[in-house]
Amino acid sequence: MAEERELCPRCASLQPMRVSETIREEGDESGAKKRFRVLSYHCAGCSVFVKSVESPMAPSDAG
Ligand SMILES: [Zn+2]
Numbered sequence: 245m246a247e248e249r250e251l252c253p254r255c256a257s258l259q260p261m262r263v264s265e266t267i268r269e270e271g272d273e274s275g276a277k278k279r280f281r282v283l284s285y286h287c288a289g290c291s292v293f294v295k296s297v298e299s300p301m302a303p304s305d306a307g
């Protein structure tokens with residue numbers, strides 16, 4: 245995986261990020277489930293949370 249660099253608010257400089265991926269499930273009113281892939285970015289130097297990026301997954305990704 246390519247190294248990601250983001251501005252860390254604690255270090256106040258660009259730092260390499262530690263990226264972890266989780267899957268979030270959410271049901272709408274009709275009961276249909278939507279799945280989101282959530283990437284969480286933490287500073288590799290001080291471990292502070294920097295940002296998270298959510299992207300919807302296609303239903304076919306569910307397996
Ligand atoms: Zn930092």
